[in-house]
Amino acid sequence: MTTDPSAGQAILSLSNVRKEYAGHVAVDDVDLTVSAGEVVAIIGPSGSGKSTTLRCINLLEVPDSGTVSVLGRTLDTARGVKHAELMQLRRDVGMVFQSFNLFPHLTVLRNVSLPQERVLGRSRKEADERSMALLEQVGLASKASAYPPKCSGGQQQRVAIARALALDPKVMLFDEPTSALDPELGLEVLAVMRQLADKGMTMIVVTHEIHFATEVADRLVVMSDGRIIEQGDPKAVLADPQVERTRTFLSAIRDR
Amino acid sequence: MDHLVIILEAVPTTLAVTGASFAVGALVGLVLVLLRRTPWLLVRGLARLVVDVLRGIPPIVLLFIVFFGIGSGAIRLDPFQAAVIALGLVSAAHLSEVYRGSLLAVHRGQFEACQALGLGRRTTYARVIAPQAARVAVPGMVTWAISLLKDSALVSTIGVAEIMLVAGQDARSTGAGLLPFVLASAVYIALGTPLALLSRYLEDRLSIERSR
Numbered sequence: 001m002t003t004d005p006s007a008g009q010a011i012l013s014l015s016n017v018r019k020e021y022a023g024h025v026a027v028d029d030v031d032l033t034v035s036a037g038e039v040v041a042i043i044g045p046s047g048s049g050k051s052t053t054l055r056c057i058n059l060l061e062v063p064d065s066g067t068v069s070v071l072g073r074t075l076d077t078a079r080g081v082k083h084a085e086l087m088q089l090r091r092d093v094g095m096v097f098q099s100f101n102l103f104p105h106l107t108v109l110r111n112v113s114l115p116q117e118r119v120l121g122r123s124r125k126e127a128d129e130r131s132m133a134l135l136e137q138v139g140l141a142s143k144a145s146a147y148p149p150k151c152s153g154g155q156q157q158r159v160a161i162a163r164a165l166a167l168d169p170k171v172m173l174f175d176e177p178t179s180a181l182d183p184e185l186g187l188e189v190l191a192v193m194r195q196l197a198d199k200g201m202t203m204i205v206v207t208h209e210i211h212f213a214t215e216v217a218d219r220l221v222v223m224s225d226g227r228i229i230e231q232g233d234p235k236a237v238l239a240d241p242q243v244e245r246t247r248t249f250l251s252a253i254r255d256r
Numbered sequence: 257m258d259h260l261v262i263i264l265e266a267v268p269t270t271l272a273v274t275g276a277s278f279a280v281g282a283l284v285g286l287v288l289v290l291l292r293r294t295p296w297l298l299v300r301g302l303a304r305l306v307v308d309v310l311r312g313i314p315p316i317v318l319l320f321i322v323f324f325g326i327g328s329g330a331i332r333l334d335p336f337q338a339a340v341i342a343l344g345l346v347s348a349a350h351l352s353e354v355y356r357g358s359l360l361a362v363h364r365g366q367f368e369a370c371q372a373l374g375l376g377r378r379t380t381y382a383r384v385i386a387p388q389a390a391r392v393a394v395p396g397m398v399t400w401a402i403s404l405l406k407d408s409a410l411v412s413t414i415g416v417a418e419i420m421l422v423a424g425q426d427a428r429s430t431g432a433g434l435l436p437f438v439l440a441s442a443v444y445i446a447l448g449t450p451l452a453l454l455s456r457y458l459e460d461r462l463s464i465e466r467s468r
Contacts, residue, residue, distance in 0.1 A: 054437065060368055090374035101369035105387045114383060115373040 008035030011202050012093075012171055017056050017066030019049075025090065026052045027063070028226045034171070038183040038204045041213035041234065044223035050206045054173050057204065058093045061087060071170060084123040091119065094169030098176040100150040102163070108135065109144040112163045119167055127166070134162040138192050154185030154246075158192050165196075172196065190216075194237055200208055215237060222246045259436050262426050263443055269336075270345045270418040271447070273408045276340040281347020288352035291358070310349035316344045316410050323414045339411035343404060350400055354379055359385065360395035384410055391459075398455035409444075411419060 016134045027049040034040055038207075055061040056077075057068060060168045063077040075081050088237050102111050112131035116122045120131070135141045138158040140151075148156050156178055164172060174193065178186035197203055197216050207213060210255050213220055213234050220234035222243070230243045232243040242245045291303035310318070320343040327333030362385050370380040373437070412421035423440040427433055 058372055060371060087374055089373060093372075095372035097365060097369065097372075099363075099365050101363075101365035103369070103384050103388075115375060118376070118379045118383075119374045163373070192269075229381065 008037045010034070010220055011036040011038075011067045012057065012204075013067075014053070014057065015069070016066045017053070017063045017068070019052055019056060019061055019063045023176075025226050027056065030056075030066070030226075030228055032034060032173065032221065034202060035053055036170075036202055037200045038203075038219065039197045039205065039217045040219045040221055042204065042206045042221045042223060043208065043210070043213060043249075045252075049226035050223045051175055052226075054095075054175050054204060054206050056242035058090055058095055058169075060095075076147050089108045091167065092170045092172070093173060094156070094164030094167060095173040096160050096175065096177050097113060099158045100148070100153070102156050102160055104127050104148050107145050108151070108159050109138065111148065111159060112166050113119055116166050123167060130166055131162070135159070137161050137195075139188070141165040152185055152189045153181045156238070157181065157185075161189075161192055161196070170213055171202045171204070174203065174207070176208065178209060179209070208253070210250075222249070224249070257433065258376075259347075259426055260439050262422050263436065263439050266417060266419045266422040267443065267447070269416065270356070270408050273336065273339050273343065273411055273416060273418055273446075274401070274405045275409070277343035277403055279349055280340060280344025281351050281400075281404075282397070284348035285351030285355060288348055292352070293359070307349045307352055308343050315343065315346050315407060316413065318346060319410060319414060320359065321362065335411070335414045335416045336416060339408075339416050343408065343411070346407075347400065347404060351397060352392050353398035354400065357396070358389040361392040362388045378413040382412065394458045395455055397459070398451055403452050405451070406444055406447055 010033050017030040030053055032107055044050045052061055056063045065078040068075045069217050070089055075146055108132055113127035116127035140158055143151055167215055178189050192237055194216050217234050220237045221231040222229050224245045230246045275458040288303050291299050324337035327338045370384055409420035419440050425437040426436040
């Protein structure tokens with residue numbers, strides 16, 4: 001894989017995205033273009049707008065202005081988004097949350113199958129087959145009939161990844177997927193994500209895992225105060241940050 | 257023992273008033289809570305106003321409005337119908353608040369997961385949110401059912417022949433001032449106890465963290 005965006009076709013782009021909450025600017029003037037198969041890691045201090053940026057991609061947060069474009073379908077958020085456009089967008093984009101957000105009253109298998117039945121119209125049998133294949137892939141086939149609260153955090157997060165993948169998304173968003181996990185459990189989640197990246201999935205990952213960002217990401221995006229302040233090849237950015245704010249943030253991470 | 261027999265004969269009426277009012281309240285309350293969660297500000301405001309008004313009126317006043325006010329005008333309501341409408345509306349307001357609280361108790365992440373997966377509003381509520389909210393709502397609903405059972409004594413004032421009405425008639429006709437009402441109390445307690453037990457059983461059964 002390469003860091004040259006022209007290598008893959010642009011699959012997703014944010015243009016001029018701005019989001020404000022009651023006078024506080026969370027994200028401002030964000031432009032981001034992601035190529036098919038590219039893995040982009042977004043880092044930055046808390047409150048820098050990285051999660052908000054991610055949530056603007058699948059319109060969990062609707063930007064006040066700017067456009068979101070996925071697979072050539074461009075949505076102008078200031079004009080309002082039609083329900084059908086929103087549903088199509090969410091079909092193309094899968095998301096994994098920091099807090100997993102599995103459905104606690106459904107078994108692991110039902111968690112992965114129900115959305116397939118409801119969103120893609122798959123039969124229960126089809127959906128279950130696909131679910132089992134994906135649970136196998138994330139190493140949790142044996143947990144199919146367990147309920148999420150009985151699973152470890154790492155297991156829950158892997159189920160959440162399988163649930164999102166089951167809808168055949170073209171892009172996967174990860175919002176601090178390991179931040180709620182202790183280091184060992186985080187590793188099993190990172191292993192699954194690495195596997196997914198190797199298979200060519202387009203991924204945007206908000207993370208504090210610098211190691212993962214360096215090893216797996218094609219591009220590192222640094223955010224501060226709602227803006228992208230620097231981006232580029234992860235190793236290059238880490239070795240020689242161009243912006244003072246990046247430097248202080250990185251040294252804060254390293255000094256831990 | 258004649259006193260007890262007279263009261264026991266009125267038990268089905270008390271249960272019918274309570275059950276029917278609760279059913280009306282459970283359904284109308286559901287409609288009210290859904291209206292309070294629509295995107296339309298005006299609809300939300302109206303639904304909230306209805307809830308606040310219904311909760312602000314003493315049940316007996318509402319009962320008289322329905323029976324003497326509305327029920328004797330253009331539409332004819334017999335006492336039982338008026339009782340079920342009035343107590344049903346009071347229940348609807350109260351239960352909509354119980355539902356609302358239980359929806360608020362469902363973690364925000366559950367809604368977000370549904371949105372991100374592209375689940376429709378109906379699937380989201382029916383398959384994901386309601387089953388979790390129900391676990392929270394059940395104790396409040398049963399508590400309300402017990403209150404309603406006791407408050408159903410109010411409808412004796414418009415002539416529904418339930419426990420309180422027959423106990424009062426019995427007291428007046430026999431001159432036994434204490435016994436009929438003590439017996440009525442015992443019967444109310446006896447009817448309410450299974451509900452309380454049911455509540456505990458359901459809470460236990462529906463607990464998300466139960467060991468399976």
